[in-house]
Amino acid sequence: MRVRAQVVISGLVQGVFFRAYTQKEAQALGLSGWVRNLPDGRVEAAFEGEKTAVNEMIAWCWEGSPSAKVSKVDVSWEKPEALRGFEVRR
DSSP: OEEEEEEEEEEEOSSSSHHHHHHHHHHHTTOEEEEEEOTTSOEEEEEEEEHHHHHHHHHHHTTOSTTOEEEEEEEEEEOOOOOOSEEEEO
16 A cells, blocks of 8 residues: 655754665665755655555664664655655755
8 A cells, every 4th residue: 555654853864964865765665755854953754655665764764874863753644646756855
């Protein structure tokens, strides 16, 4: 079943290559979507794909890039939008 998760990650997640690692992991899991920095220091992402892969991606977000220090991961489930590819948004 295809699902979509909107995720906001808090902690030390900017300036530590979090977006690049997120893109690489999402692509490895066959997910589509996007990731971007927020002005308040958090990172926001949308992951779309098979439910098991999306759940794996959410679990990965708690670890993040090697230098990241994640303190919180908020997840909301939304209707899939048939996104294609995975992009880092600026």
